[in-house]
Every structure is written in structure tokens, then in C-alpha cells.
Amino acid sequence: MSTVAETQIKLTPEHDARPSTSVRSRLQDLLPKIVLAPSFAATIVFVYGFILWTIYLSFTNSKTFPSYDITGARAYQRLWRWTFESDPPSSWYTSITNMGIFGFLYIVICLALGLFLAILLDQKIRGEGMLRPIYLYPMALSFIVTGVAWKWFLDPGLGLEQTLHQWGWTSFHFDWIKNKDFVIYTVVIAGVWQASGFVMAMFLAGLRGIDGEIMKAAQIDGATTFQLYRRIVIPLLRPVFLSAFIVLAHLAIKSYDLVVALTSGGPGGSAWLPSNFMYEFTFKRNEMAVGSASAVIMLMTITAIIVPYLYSELREKSR
Amino acid sequence: MLRKLLIGTALATSFAFSAHAADVKEVQMLHWWTSGGEAAALNVLKQDLAKEGYAWKDVPVAGGGGDAAMTALKAMVAAGNYPTASQMLGYTVLDYAAAGVMGDLTETAKKEGWDKSVPAALQKFSVYDGKWVAAPVNVHSVNWLWINKAVMDKIGGTEPKTFDDFIALLDKAKAAGVTPLALGGQNWQEATMFDSVVLSTGGPEFYKKAMNDLDEDSLKSDTMKKSFDNLAKLVTYVDANFSGRDWNLATAMVIKGDALVQVMGDWAKGEFHAAKKTPGTDFLCYRFPGTDGSVIYNSDMFGMFNVPEDRKAAQVALATATLSKSFQSAFNVVKGSVPARTDVPDTDFDACGKKGIADLKKANEGGTLFGSLAQGYGAPPAVANAYKDVVSKFVHGQIKTSDEAVTELVKAIDDAK
Numbered sequence: 001m002s003t004v005a006e007t008q009i010k011l012t013p014e015h016d017a018r019p020s021t022s023v024r025s026r027l028q029d030l031l032p033k034i035v036l037a038p039s040f041a042a043t044i045v046f047v048y049g050f051i052l053w054t055i056y057l058s059f060t061n062s063k064t065f066p067s068y069d070i071t072g073a074r075a076y077q078r079l080w081r082w083t084f085e086s087d088p089p090s091s092w093y094t095s096i097t098n099m100g101i102f103g104f105l106y107i108v109i110c111l112a113l114g115l116f117l118a119i120l121l122d123q124k125i126r127g128e129g130m131l132r133p134i135y136l137y138p139m140a141l142s143f144i145v146t147g148v149a150w151k152w153f154l155d156p157g158l159g160l161e162q163t164l165h166q167w168g169w170t171s172f173h174f175d176w177i178k179n180k181d182f183v184i185y186t187v188v189i190a191g192v193w194q195a196s197g198f199v200m201a202m203f204l205a206g207l208r209g210i211d212g213e214i215m216k217a218a219q220i221d222g223a224t225t226f227q228l229y230r231r232i233v234i235p236l237l238r239p240v241f242l243s244a245f246i247v248l249a250h251l252a253i254k255s256y257d258l259v260v261a262l263t264s265g266g267p268g269g270s271a272w273l274p275s276n277f278m279y280e281f282t283f284k285r286n287e288m289a290v291g292s293a294s295a296v297i298m299l300m301t302i303t304a305i306i307v308p309y310l311y312s313e314l315r316e317k318s319r
Numbered sequence: 320m321l322r323k324l325l326i327g328t329a330l331a332t333s334f335a336f337s338a339h340a341a342d343v344k345e346v347q348m349l350h351w352w353t354s355g356g357e358a359a360a361l362n363v364l365k366q367d368l369a370k371e372g373y374a375w376k377d378v379p380v381a382g383g384g385g386d387a388a389m390t391a392l393k394a395m396v397a398a399g400n401y402p403t404a405s406q407m408l409g410y411t412v413l414d415y416a417a418a419g420v421m422g423d424l425t426e427t428a429k430k431e432g433w434d435k436s437v438p439a440a441l442q443k444f445s446v447y448d449g450k451w452v453a454a455p456v457n458v459h460s461v462n463w464l465w466i467n468k469a470v471m472d473k474i475g476g477t478e479p480k481t482f483d484d485f486i487a488l489l490d491k492a493k494a495a496g497v498t499p500l501a502l503g504g505q506n507w508q509e510a511t512m513f514d515s516v517v518l519s520t521g522g523p524e525f526y527k528k529a530m531n532d533l534d535e536d537s538l539k540s541d542t543m544k545k546s547f548d549n550l551a552k553l554v555t556y557v558d559a560n561f562s563g564r565d566w567n568l569a570t571a572m573v574i575k576g577d578a579l580v581q582v583m584g585d586w587a588k589g590e591f592h593a594a595k596k597t598p599g600t601d602f603l604c605y606r607f608p609g610t611d612g613s614v615i616y617n618s619d620m621f622g623m624f625n626v627p628e629d630r631k632a633a634q635v636a637l638a639t640a641t642l643s644k645s646f647q648s649a650f651n652v653v654k655g656s657v658p659a660r661t662d663v664p665d666t667d668f669d670a671c672g673k674k675g676i677a678d679l680k681k682a683n684e685g686g687t688l689f690g691s692l693a694q695g696y697g698a699p700p701a702v703a704n705a706y707k708d709v710v711s712k713f714v715h716g717q718i719k720t721s722d723e724a725v726t727e728l729v730k731a732i733d734d735a736k
Contacts, residue, residue: 157560178562268715
């Protein structure tokens, strides 16, 4: 980016100083700004404007409709109190613990599985061109479709359990989707199924970008295959890890539709994620202030995780 | 430059909003009645209005039991683009009325005599500050049992009159190898059943105090604990796979004879009708044991918005048609509910409908017509949902004892108030 800008600046004085060209070149300079202006304005208003608005609302006593009288941090106090109500679990406690479980397992399993599949596919096997889209295809589905398909598959009365019972394995038992303690893991299963192929594609691209000379050199030095991957390939894939992490982290945090389609909230609301909590309180319970406060907390949490990570990764790269 | 941009954006948006102007002879109607039977029922109203020369502009927003429609309505009202009317439930009408966006139908109401014909309990939601703001379309009641008659005959059961009778009947079904109770394990279904359990356990007085007045002493009383214990007893009769099931699938279990009984509002009757079943010969409708004489209701209403003067005539025509006896009868026969006015003849209704109409009249006169807390007619949505949370957590085991349940209930309701 920076090199392009520098060349442009250098080029401009060398042009003829005729007025027509100057208008034209000024127009050329302006054109990108004019083209970008609408989306810039839209982003300012609809992203940052509404973030500020949400923060503002979280300090009011808004119920069904927004109200503009600041009444203090009652919404945050309630959320703070709910954070520690673990027995019986408050909806907020369930949501944030689920976010922890889901976010961690989803990201780690997707990364591990994606890398593993990519390494296997990278062994110059036959039919790779056919296998790759098969793994990648789930990403083309919406979360709703994934959720409904897995809901049927995991339902003990319809899917896997029922089928295996009909085939004669009657002791088989798998009812996680109906179990308040395990339902969140079914969300992980469906989420991983959908995203791991995409992560695989990212890693595969990364693997193809690694210089073959380095690998050959390592092999000549007598490195085993395991050492080769452990010491050379995986460290070289670090930028891919960063991209995959960011894609997965935001997918995990905005997962709302998957929970709704797969579990409709789970038994007794046991599959809720913070996004479900936010929607439920803002639009169904008419507690807009609490909903806004939960949204603000979600934003803060993401910022607290992503910003330091981005900072450290990008600083190292520029060094 | 930023300022110019902002002005441009503002102009563009205001143009987009003002570009839409409703036709004077047109009724704009936001609703979520999109399924076959419901859409057919609404079609009756459309034809009634067409006879008077009003065009019908449908704004259907399907899904989520009206949640999606309510979100859409919020956006329309915030943009100042009021529909002529919108399907609304209970406290939503009052919320919008308090925000000052509802119209005033008092003149029409006087002329048509709604004050006398519409039950007083319903007027609590359709009249705000002395002004009629909504036209009730129907009255659903939730304290019903829906029983498969073939299964009932097979196990030799009779109509249960008390809660203990009911448990004995469920035991019989269990012994015969049929799933005794068809329940969908979603929070609103569990709470809807619990409404009836509370009425049955504590009686009408107690139900009103606990579930409508939210009296704290009643909520943490021993009667409430007993209600939770009774709920726990009922839950032992459901099949292992009940969690998360939709209500109509639970009804289908009863229709097919896989289960004996479902506790559900009278919208379940629509499913029986759709499966070509007749009351009395294929299925039975009884009041939930121990609740005969009382009715726990919820009601669909058409909220009327404060539209510009030139659109008011269409609105009045819509409201009049909605509460006309002919429409009330025709619509409710199809929908499974009963008319929202007590002076509609019951000739076209089936046996269950006739009983529903008679019960409603009796309950209205006897003061035993109560709003369903689970269906949003007992308390505002924040409280109603807190209640559903507690009941559902109790059913699914996050809350383990009835002692804990009443403590949580009081705390949750307090929090939500």
C-alpha cells in the first residue's frame, strides 16, 4: 500500500502543469475518495454510530422502546450479579460459560482438524481436486441449514440413535442434544463440521506457499517427517494461524442462528450464547437496557482478546 | 466534506421513508397468520372488507410466534410509517398505547356496544386510559386436555375430575405401554401447562393472586411449592425424547395414538381438524382436572394505530368488521378459538367450541376469567419470560427442588419488574 502512495506522489510533479491536466489529475485524486465516501459514511453511522448509541442505551432504563434519560449502570449491575449465579444457573451465567466452552473448542478443534486435513491433502494424493471441494462445501451452507440438518441427525428419535437401533445396536445411546449438560457440545460438533473445511483450505494455501527448497534442505539434514512439520512447516504457517483465528473467533462470537436452528435454546435455555441472550432480552423481553449492556460487554470482551493478539502478531511481522 | 455527506445521507433516507404513502381506501395489516388454516380464517375478513370497497394490503411477517412481526412493527413505528392495524398480544398493546402511537376507536366502540359484549378481562388490554385502542379477534384458553379417544377406550379411562384422578389415568396409560403425556419441552409449552397446574392446585383465587397480581406471599407459599411438585409428577409421564419438541408434533403424537393426552391451548384443535378428526368420536376435550368453571385465556388483538385522518375511515371499517358477529363466528370456527364477544351464537361450532363459548361466558360472569402468565396475559413480557425460565429450568433439572423453584421465581420476577 505505502509504496503505491509514494510513487503517486512522486509522479505528480513531473506532469505538465497545464490547467486541464491539473483539474483532471485533481479529479483523479478525488475519485477514490468520492467513490468510498458513501460506504465510509454508512460505516460511520451504522457501525460506530450505533455502537455509541448502544453504549448510551445501556445506561438508560429503556424497555420496549429506547428512552433517553440516563439512569445509571443498573443494567450492568444486574449482569454482574448474574455472572456469579451458578446454581441454579442464571441465563447470563449459562451464556458466558457456553461462550467459553464453545469458543475454545470450536477454534481449537477447527484449527487442529483443518491443519491435519490440509497436511493429508498436501501429500500429492490422487483426486485432490475432487476431495477439496467436498471438505469445503459445508462452508457454503448457512448456519440455519447446518443447524436443522444436525438437529435431525442428532435427534435420538429420528437420526443416528434411531438408525443404529434399527440396525440392531440397541444399546447405543447418544442424546446429547436433549441433555442440558451436553447440548452445547452438539453446537460445537455442528460448528466444527461447517468450518473445518474452510480452515483446511486456508492451511492448504499456506502449505503450497512454503518454499520447497527449505523442505529439501531439512530433509538432507536428516529431519524426520514429524520434525519437518513440527519445526519448519507449522512455524512458517503462523500468518495462516492468525487469519484462521480471526475468522473463527468472529464466527464463534456471532453464532446465534446455529444455536436457534439446532437446539432452539436447548433444554431450559442451556444452549444460549451471549448473542441469544442479547436478542432475547432486547426484542422478546423488552429489556433493551440489559440487552444493550450485554452487547457492550460482548464488544469489550472481543476487543480485549483480539486487539492484543493482533498487536503482537502484526508488530512481530513488521520487525 | 463530512457534513455534506451527512446531509446527503439524511436527505436520501428521508426520501426513502416519505416515498411510501398509503392509499386512502386501503387497509394495511401486519400479522403472522401465515399457516394454512390461519390464512384461510383471515381471508374471511379480507372478503368482508372488499364488499365495502376497501382494498387489503397484507404485511405478513412469519415466524417465531410473532417475534419477527413485532420486530418489524417496532421498525415501522419508529420510522413513522404506521400500519392501519397490527396483530398484537396483551401487554404489547399497552406498551404501544403508552408510547402514544395508538388510535382511538371509542366512538365506534360505543356505537357497536363493545363495552357490554367484550369480556371485562379482555378490555384491560384493548382499552387504554379510557380509549379503545385494539379490537380483540378471539379468545384462546389454555387449560384444556386433548385426549385420543381410541387410547382412552383401550385403557378404560374416564374423564379425570381431580389432579389425583389425572395421575391415576396417566398410570393406566403407562401400564398399557402408551406414552401417557405428550409434551414439547420448550419453555412456553412447559409454562403453559404449569398455568393450568397452578390453577388446579391452588384454585381461582390463588391463581389470580400469584399469576396476575404477582403477590409475593402467594408466589413463595406452600401452595406454589405444591404446584411445582405436581408439575414434577406430570413430567415423569413424558417420553425421554420430549425436550425441544414443537407443540404440533406433540399434538400429532396424540392424534396418531402414540400418546394419550396433551395439555395445550385450544389452537391444538386446529391440528385435529387438519387431520380430519371429530370431537367426541376421535378425540376428547376436557378442562384440565380441577379447573372446570375457570378459564385461563389469551387473545389475539388487532391494535389500531394513530393513522392520518384520511385513513381513519378504513380503520373504522376494519375494526367494525373484526368485531362483527358474522366474522367472529366464521373466523373462530376455523381458528379453533372462541369469539371475543359473548353474544355470538354458537350454532356453527363443534362440541369443544360450544363448551369453550359456554365456559367463557360463565367465567366472565363469575369473575374466574384469568390471563395466562405463560402467554403474556398475566404480566409484562419481562416478567412472563422470567417465569418461563424458572419453570423450564425446573422441568429440565437446573432447578432441583420446589423450594428452590419458588425462591428463584420470586427473585426472577422481582428482577424483571
